[in-house]
Amino acid sequence: MALLPSDLAMRAPRQASARLLWLWRSMASRLVLLTVVFVAVPVLLYDQFQRADEASQQLLLKSAQRQGELIARALEPELLGVDRTALPSLSSALARYGDDRTRLKLLVRPRVAATGTAAVRTGPEPFFYVAAAPSLSTTDIDAERRLLLEQGVLDRLGSSCAGNSTLAMRVPHAEGGEEVLSSITPIKTSFGCWALVTSHATEAYISSSIGRPYWSTPAVQAAAAIYLAMAALVLAVLAGIWRNLNRFGDLARRIVGGEDTPDHQDRSASFAARNTVPELAGVAEDFDRLVSTLRDSAQSLRRAAEDNAHAFKTPIAVIRQSVEPLRRALPAENARSQRALTMIEKSLDKLDGLVSFARRMDEAAADLLAPARRRVDLSSLVERMAGGYTGLLAEQRLHMRSRIDAGLVVRASEETLETIVENLVENAVSFSPADSAVSVRLTRNGRWAELVVDDEGPGVDPANLERIFERYFSHREPGRGMPEDESAAHLAGAAHFGIGLWIVRRNIEAFGGRVSAENRPTGGLRMTVMLPLAA
Structure with a gap:
């Protein structure tokens, strides 16, 4: 049934909401979001703290500039009458x-x-x-x-001898x-231009960001x-859970892939043995119990299928053997009795087929619970089986x-x-x-x-292309390529209880593959099976 535009318009928001919900619940999405937060928060805080600093x-x-200015004003009277002979005594005034x-x-x-003065001279620069x-x-x-020379402070001060600067x-x-160095204050006298440099070595100045990048301060570091350390700890916790x-996922794939069957296990073939997070110990033990229960259930199904088939086959065989003396004992002209014996034999054939198919269904269910997987050369298997149908095809x-x-x-x-191959080929035959x-x-491919x-x-009728994989669905028209004699019908699976293709789909999907059916343009049916190649 085609969707109306209004249906599509209503479905789109629901799909978008479902995807957003999935992204929010995804551990990978949350880990990415947490990483973004860990990166963004320090950037934002750093900017705010840097402005405050x-x-x-x-x-x-x-404050230092104001202090230097006050000291300069206090020194100014003493510097007004200074000549070259008084320069050595200025240290005591500064003290x-x-x-x-x-x-x-x-x-x-x-x-x-x-x-000839006592000034310290290190070059031709004008300040001493x-x-x-x-x-x-x-x-x-x-x-x-x-x-001070490299920063151009003395050059700027010497040009005007004015302006208290930080x-x-x-x-x-x-x-x-x-x-x-916090401030430099000029004092202009008749002797020349004086410059009072104020500096501090207290903790408030040394530990601050004055004169260096803010990130290099001890507090920021x-x-x-x-x-x-906090971010590493949080990410380590998440990484531990992720690992x-x-x-767990690797072990689950190994179990599904048949690498850790009960007769083929190592010490690490349990979820509890692979767990390294104590909080996940209970979950790992539950997984181990679940795997054990599934394996036991699959084994019980196979055993029950075999026992039930044996239990039913025996009385069927006894009845079949008992019918033969009756057929010989009854007169050939007694058509009613002969027809009754024929109906009994056909019912026995059908019952025998039902028992066989019931066993196959139980075994298929067991294979889904605990599929035993090995590396199989599919090319050799298909070639061998294709060659085995020579007699049937000739008939x-x-x-x-x-x-x-x-090499596949x-x-x-x-x-x-x-x-799977047997069902597909015999269905085609x-x-x-x-x-x-x-x-x-x-x-x-x-x-x-x-x-x-x-x-x-x-x-196949296009309306039934998907239904042919349903259990108990069988739609066969007499005379359309069907075998005529009973022996051929038995070889080709004349019971046709409608579970052959159902078993095919279940088994193929259990192996991670898919199967589809389509009508060929030139007539006939095409069955396509896709199975993932082994690594």
Whole structure:
């Protein structure tokens, strides 16, 4: 039945909702979402914390700038009357304002070139260090002066000798440790341009991001280490669960593939043995019990099928043997009695067929519960079975065309594959008219083995193409390629209880394959079986 546009419009949102729900419930989707969260959260927090740190940094630098400006204003009266002979005494003046937390350095750019002074001169640059409190080594002073020159601070200050500016520079000390240059304040006198450099070595400045990237601060690095450890722990937990689920999946595939049957097991052939997460121990034990129950059930079904068939076959055989003396004892002209014996024999044949088919159904159900799979050379099996129908084809005046690619190996049960091929070929033979052909073709189709069985019979009503795989469905028209004599009918499966193709589909799907039927354009039916090739 065709869908109306309105039905399609209503189905689309439901399908989209179902897919979104599936994605939300998927462990892989949640793992990806969790990874995105773990990546996005630190980026967002880092940006916010960096802005807060920049504001805090500006406050510290403004405070340092204000402090330097106050000290400069206090020093200014003493610097107004200074000449070259008074330069060495300036360290004692700086010492009144500097301490271990606030360090002061005084530079000067004289109006006239300074010659014969006590100033420290390291090159032709116009500024000279003349005092420091606390005192510093020449190496530390040179390093700080080079940094100020490289940053262009002294050049900008020397051009106008005006403007109190903040600094954000870290200067390492030769004996270890470092200090943060926080501000530089100019003082203009008749002697020249003075520059008061204020620096700090307290924890508030050293541990801050002043003079270095925010990510390199100890607080950020410690937070990043804790966050990464937490993320690694969460992902490790999820990865552990994921690995266990994959182990369970591998074992389930091995069990379904017949690699871990009761007579072919190793120590790891149980879910509990493969589990490494204590919380999944109960689930693993439940899986092991379920597998054991399925195997026991399959074994019980096979045993019951065999016992029931034997129990029914014996009285059927006794009745069949008892009918023969009765037929000989009754007069041939007694048509009514002879017809009654014939009906008894036909009913026995039908009952015998029912017992055989019941056994096959139970065995098929057992194979679905615990399919025994091995590597089977499907090419050799089909070639051998195709060659075994020579006698039957000759009786039906049929001939076979076959094309079988070599080396096609599947993982399945050889006995079940024989049943599948037998059902397909005998079904084609039973519908083929005399002097026609049955075609068997086995080829490789990508990662699949493709088995195609064609006949030249009447085909199937298109409405019944899917129904022919249903249990107990059988639709046969007398005289349409059916065997005429009873012996041929028995060979071709004349009982026709409608379970042959049902068994074919169930077994093929149990092996991970699929089967389909279609009418050939030139007449007849085509059965196509697809089985995954073994790795």
